[in-house]
Amino acid sequence: MRLKLGVIGAGHFGRFHTLKAARAPRVEFLGLADADPARAAQVAAEAGCRAWDSAQALMAAADAVIVAAPTAFHHGLGMAALAAGCHVFIEKPIAATLAEADALVAEAAALGRVLQIGHVERFGAGMATLMSRLGGSAGVGRPLYMEAVRVAPFRPRSLDITVILDLMIHDIDLVLSLAGADLVGVEAFGATLVSERTDFANARLRFANGAQATVTASRASLAMERRLVVHGTEGIARLDFLAREMTLVRKGQGAPLEQLPGHGIETLSWQDHDNLEAEQAAFVAACLDGAPVVVDGVAGRAALDAALRVEAACAG
Structure with missing residues (x-):
């Protein structure tokens, strides 16, 4: 079984996530989306994947997404991905505020979705x-x-x-x-x-x-x-x-x-x-196998607090 995975955000970390995910085992990599179409096209060409016109369309097609957009957008994109039925990986910090972090943790728990936060040093x-x-x-x-x-x-x-x-x-x-x-x-x-x-x-x-x-x-x-x-x-x-x-x-x-x-x-x-590769593999295992989430939303919320x-x- 392969996880249909997409990346949202084509900045510094989004690029790295895209390059890793495009070659990851057990992943059917769908591509990436970014608010800047030119940047998305540039990273997609480097990774050999599709650049999507919208994050919402990518979420609708995916089983899971990696949110690597700026911190101000973590809550909105994470909540939208959860509503679309996706498991969600969010780069650190989990969100800009504790209220936003609490909403993400509660929504993931209510929907039974994996929520992993990108504290890669673990x-x-x-x-x-x-x-x-x-x-x-x-x-x-x-x-x-x-x-x-x-x-x-x-x-x-x-x-x-x-x-x-x-x-x-x-x-x-x-x-x-x-x-x-x-x-x-x-x-x-x-x-x-x-x-x-x-x-x-x-x-x-x-x-x-x-x-x-x-x-x-x-x-x-x-x-x-x-x-x-x-x-x-x-x-x-x-x-x-x-x-x-x-x-x-x-x-x-x-x-x-x-x-x-x-x-x-x-x-x-x-x-x-490769810490990022190991981090992505742990996310895939949590999504496909039900493996424990090493850095879950609660841990991400504690670090943000x-x-x-x-x-x-x-x-x-």
């Missing part, structure tokens, strides 16, 4: 390596404090939203999934540097189980940096996503550390895979 090889070492005798235990950094040089895209909803929300989603408890407090600072919206932000998140996280994001940095440090009850894990390396410091395991008695150190590396609270704190 599907990375680095996170899979970390998750394999969190619990059990070989793990670092329950996270107590986490620090995430995601900074990059300026690129003139996604300027309709702040760096918080553009970049930081990736790490917000990760620390929410790792903390395993409700978010109870937010402190944050942000600055506008090169665009009309916040380009740099730093946030401190507190959770109901006592865990805390510091998250930093910038789209106006001199160089790219992506790392995550997890201090757990049994040790520390430090991930450098650009170097594809994780350093583990744990009680009684690894090469002994003189500066930390009773602890040892171990270094692991991983080979990257936290991101909006960071924005509010930055605004003072």
Whole structure:
């Protein structure tokens, strides 16, 4: 069985989704639609697929759609796709407001449709390596404090939203999934540097189980940096996503550390895979096989809620 799939939106992420979906196994790719017919035709020619005249016509023909339009259109397009009977994948953030997110989650549940949100970092090889070492005798235990950094040089895209909803929300989603408890407090600072919206932000998140996280994001940095440090009850894990390396410091395991008695150190590396391809495959499996949705609407709503609270704190 093959999933009749279409893409709505031919921008930066829409193009990537189209190129992947056009070659995906178990998918009958119908093509894409965009408000700009010329852009749609350009991406369709590159992918070797059809450019549809309207999103509504594509929804009517599809079993599922990927919504990769600007954030302001996520709610309207998502609701229309659900009404057309489609399973829906929406790029992050789930919507522009919590009310819109709640409506999408409720409608998908009422109609029995899959709703997956595009927090692609959950599907990375680095996170899979970390998750394999969190619990059990070989793990670092329950996270107590986490620090995430995601900074990059300026690129003139996604300027309709702040760096918080553009970049930081990736790490917000990760620390929410790792903390395993409700978010109870937010402190944050942000600055506008090169665009009309916040380009740099730093946030401190507190959770109901006592865990805390510091998250930093910038789209106006001199160089790219992506790392995550997890201090757990049994040790520390430090991930450098650009170097594809994780350093583990744990009680009684690894090469002994003189500066930390009773602890040892171990270094692991991983080979990257195509995160977007893995994310799309998970969506297809959820639609065709009833597989669990890794990042569902509830998770997407939680990440949006936290991101909006960071924005509010930055605004003072």
